[in-house]
Amino acid sequence: MTLCLAIAATLLTFGALISLLGNAAVPPDGGIFQLVMLTFVALAFGFLASLCKLPPLLGMLIAGIMLKNVGAFNLEGTYLDAVSTLRKLAMVVILIKAGLGLDPLALKRLSCTVLRLAFCPCLVEAVTVMCAANLLLRMPWLWGILLGCVLGAVSPAVVVPSLLGLKEQGYGEDKGIATLVIAASSLDDIAAISLFGIFLGLIFTDQGGNLTMLILQGPIEIFIGIAFGLCYGLLIVYVPHREESNVKIWRILLLLGGGILSVLGSERIGFGGAGPLGLIVAAFVASSGWFSNPNNANITKTVEGFFSTAWVIFQPILFGLIGTEIKFSELETSTLLLGLAVLFFGLCLRVATVWIITVNGILSLKERLFVSIAWFPKATVQALLAPIALDLARETNAPEEMIHLGEQVLTIAVLSILVTAPIGAVAIKFSGPRLLNQMKNEQS
Structure with missing residues (x-):
């Protein structure tokens, strides 16, 4: 019976989409059809x-990958x-869910560890990848550190x-x-993306712009993200008032709208790294x-429940779309084995760094091992x-090398x-x- 209902709902959805959007929803080439198909197949x-007994995101x-290839x-x-x-949008939903799930007492207790975890492993992996790429692939140092920033x-x-699944x-x-x-993950990404921008500018000097601005990009993004998050978060603590009749709906809308503004708006102004951090903080x-x-406990749980439900919808979209980025036809066979070695060396040093920087904290040996795995x-x-980098090289008619x-x-x-997404999950x-x-x- 459930299967019949699912089939009926699917057919009804496609019928409605075709009626509303015309050729865009007609299989097999319609863009809307392909997106809907990806979502259902990923689900x-x-x-x-x-x-x-495997993480659903692995199947997604x-x-x-399958549909793309x-x-x-x-x-x-x-x-x-x-x-x-x-x-x-999928990232907005999961970042809101993540921010709502942070424990303020734990964050205060682990603040120093958060900072070490955010920057040290990323930098160590980037430098390791640079050296390994130069040694194994004969990649120039600047390109090696660029690759390190991508992988870091x-x-x-x-x-x-x-x-969050374990937390629940x-x-x-x-x-x-x-x-x-x-x-730590949001700060880690800001560090990697900011360094990537600096070295990309050094490689493509004509497109590099102001080097000082490139160097300051990371700190500026951190400042903007934290400032926006604090201001917007405080705003929606008090607006709307908890006695407002539709306070649950308003809080959901304000969080979602603020999240979209933070993530998409920060990209519009050229500080994309600030958005995810600002959203988590908010x-x-x-x-x-x-x-x-x-008195707010039940209302807050309703808000959290909404974003948990929204994630059920957006999860297959996010991971299905990430899978479509992997095109086997673009994987150079000659680079694969050496690239795997470069990746391996970088990951080994990254995991070792996580293990070392958590040595004097409050984490046990098992917990330190888990954080190393999760990182x-x-x-x-x-x-x-x-x-x-490839797009920029082609756009600027750069040399074949x-x-x-x-x-x-x-x-x-x-x-x-x-390699790392499924194994890590x-x-x-x-x-x-x-x-x-x-x-x-x-309650248990």
Whole structure:
């Protein structure tokens, strides 16, 4: 009966889309049809993965990879902008969910560890990748550090939902492990993206712009993100008033609208790294303010429940679209093995760095091992940054050598997604219950 209802709902959806949008929704080439198909297939693969006791996002990634490489997902033109926007909207939802789930007491207790975790592993991996790429691939130093910046970022799209899943089961809550990793991940991405911009500017000197501005980009983004998050978070703590009749709806709309403004608006003004950080801060400040009043508890849980439900819809969209970034035809065979070695060396030093910088904290050996495992999946930032150097080389009619280097950066970045995203998701899922303490729900 359920299957029949699902089939009927699917047919009804397609019928409505075709009626409203015409050729854009007509299979197999309609852009809307392809997006809807990707969502349904990703949902199905995610469900199959969960039946196999694997993270659903693994199945969703595989769905995107499969559809792209069999030629069933080929969007062009304006639809590429739509894909990018959908991916960002999905990130807005998961970042709000992450911010609402941060523990203020744990964040205060782990603030120094957050800062070390945000910057040290990223920098160590970037330098390691630079050296390995120069040694193994004969890649120039500047291109090597550029590749290191691409690979140095952790993926919130993989880490955040995986950590939140463990958090909901109570794992690591005694030490605030989820809060530690989620808070550090946004700063880690800012560091990687900012350094990438600096070295990209040095390589393409004509496009580099003001070097001083490139260097200041990271600190400015951190300042803008925190300032926006604090101001907007405080605003929605008090507006609307908790006695407002539709306060739940207003809080949801204000969080969602502010999230879209933060993530998309920051990109418009050239400070894209500030958006995700600002959104996490805003959601965290708002949640802390709401929970400070016991009368707000039920309202806040309703808001959290809405974004948890929204994530069920957006999760297959996000990971399905990330999967479509992996095109086997663009993977250079000659680069794959050496690229895998470069990736391996970078990850080893990254994990070792995480282990070292958490040595004097409050984490146990098992918890330090878990944080090390949780700190290496890659996906969204790599999908974002990987093609930029190659596109710029082609647009500026750069020498063939630079185009080839851009292709190598793209190949290794795609390889990093293919290897670390599924392995990282599985490792987090299965190591969490074994390495973290579980806090029982008071109701259980």
